[in-house]
Amino acid sequence: MMDELAKRYQAVRERITQAALQAGRSPSEVQLLVVSKTFGPDLVAQVAALGQRAFGENYVQEAVDKIAALRHVPGLVWHCIGPLQSNKTRLVAEHFDWVHSVDRLKIAQRLSEQRPAHLPPLHVCLQVNIDGGATKAGVAPAETLALAQAVAALPHLCLRGLMTIPDPVDGFEQQVAVHREAQRLFEALQAALHWPQFDTLSMGMSADLEAAVLAGSSMVRVGTAVFGAR
Numbered sequence: 001m002m003d004e005l006a007k008r009y010q011a012v013r014e015r016i017t018q019a020a021l022q023a024g025r026s027p028s029e030v031q032l033l034v035v036s037k038t039f040g041p042d043l044v045a046q047v048a049a050l051g052q053r054a055f056g057e058n059y060v061q062e063a064v065d066k067i068a069a070l071r072h073v074p075g076l077v078w079h080c081i082g083p084l085q086s087n088k089t090r091l092v093a094e095h096f097d098w099v100h101s102v103d104r105l106k107i108a109q110r111l112s113e114q115r116p117a118h119l120p121p122l123h124v125c126l127q128v129n130i131d132g133g134a135t136k137a138g139v140a141p142a143e144t145l146a147l148a149q150a151v152a153a154l155p156h157l158c159l160r161g162l163m164t165i166p167d168p169v170d171g172f173e174q175q176v177a178v179h180r181e182a183q184r185l186f187e188a189l190q191a192a193l194h195w196p197q198f199d200t201l202s203m204g205m206s207a208d209l210e211a212a213v214l215a216g217s218s219m220v221r222v223g224t225a226v227f228g229a230r
């Protein structure tokens with residue numbers, strides 16, 4: 001079991017390395033966020049033993065329990081990547097290091113107010129609805145700059161970048177085309193904001209990480225390819 005997990009983890013790392021080299025980028029520019037939702041603390045500890053530190057979680061209560069169970073593992077960094085309701089912001093502000101799914105100012109304000117004073121600012125990415133599905137979470141691309149400016153002004157948050165979850169599309173070129181939209185928006189915001197910490201483009205998952213890395217992703221979020229099917 002451990003061997004299988006180690007093999008899959010190393011295979012994902014190798015995919016990232018190859019994708020970066022193909023894109024003419026340094027592999028060190030692309031971070032791996034291992035998405036551990038639905039998998040227990042034992043499996044997370046096994047991946048941590050391979051050197052992985054950054055883990056992504058979708059369900060707040062599940063994550064809080066897991067974070068507590070793994071307190072003894074030094075240096076873990078927890079990223080909240082799931083949809084955020086107002087009644088969950090306090091737990092997120094108290095337990096996570098990063099949030100990728102901020103898509104409205106009210107949620108950002110609550111996270112900033114509720115971030116405990118003894119902790120460093122909460123790192124935040126804005127979730128952008130890059131492919132425009134009407135029912136999808138995420139701020140509309142045209143409204144992203146205004147939201148970014150408002151979030152950057154909040155005292156206990158550190159605005160780090162953008163996150164996208166495009167609907168699956170067939171074919172590598174089609175995947176790249178969607179991710180290029182996010183890359184263009186990200187670069188336009190970098191130019192408009194002059195905000196040095198705005199350095200994170202969180203995009204790409206198990207099925208499309210190569211396309212995302214080609215389009216400038218700096219953080220891929222990978223669950224299935226590491227842990228197997230949920």
Ligand SMILES: *Cc1c(COP(=O)(O)O)cnc(C)c1O
Nearest residue numbers: 035081205206221222223224225
């Ligand atoms: C579950 C999830 C992932 C990981 O998806 P896989 O296809 O299992 O790699 C990445 N990002 C978000 C926001 C998720 O909810």
